[in-house]
Amino acid sequence: xxxxxxxxxxxxxxxxxxxxxxxxxxxxxxxxxxxxxxxxxxxxxxxxxxxxxxxxxxxxxxxxxxxxxxxxxxxxxxxxxxxxxxxxxxxxxxxxxxxxxxxxxxxxxxxxxxxxxxxxxxxxxxxxxxxxx
Numbered sequence: 001x002x003x004x005x006x007x008x009x010x011x012x013x014x015x016x017x018x019x020x021x022x023x024x025x026x027x028x029x030x031x032x033x034x035x036x037x038x039x040x041x042x043x044x045x046x047x048x049x050x051x052x053x054x055x056x057x058x059x060x061x062x063x064x065x066x067x068x069x070x071x072x073x074x075x076x077x078x079x080x081x082x083x084x085x086x087x088x089x090x091x092x093x094x095x096x097x098x099x100x101x102x103x104x105x106x107x108x109x110x111x112x113x114x115x116x117x118x119x120x121x122x123x124x125x126x127x128x129x130x131x132x133x
Contacts, residue, residue: 011125017067018121021059029055056084068129079128087120 029051036047060080064070091112098108 014067014125015121018063018124019117021062021067022117024062025055025059028058059084063124064129068124070129076128080124083120083123083128086123087116090116090119 029048031051032054033044033047033051036042036050037044042050060077061072064072064076064080070076094112094115095105095108098111099105103111
């Protein structure tokens with residue numbers, strides 16, 4: 001008999017894993033940036049891109065192998081990079097729109113989570129990890 005967790009639709013398992021991966025990647029970004037800035041006295045404008053690349057590499061590997069049960073290759077890497085860049089631009093746009101509307105920055109963060117996360121998940125599901133036909 002299958003466990004309850006495995007009876008969930010496959011898209012829901014992928015979504016939950018995608019969310020867990022995103023939370024861990026965020027933690028990695030914060031940890032790397034804070035370590036570089038506080039301990040190594042690296043300027044934030046250098047530390048944050050290093051932290052971003054580190055977290056994105058973790059996110060690509062974990063989402064590829066765990067969330068989407070796929071293989072790491074040039075095709076998925078290129079598509080993942082594109083989807084991540086799209087997510088970055090969308091995040092800036094949503095946050096900018098929230099600020100222009102006079103909303104508190106925390107509301108902007110919640111809007112980014114509510115709008116950009118599902119879009120990037122859909123982009124990865126339907127494009128990055130779509131089976132080659």
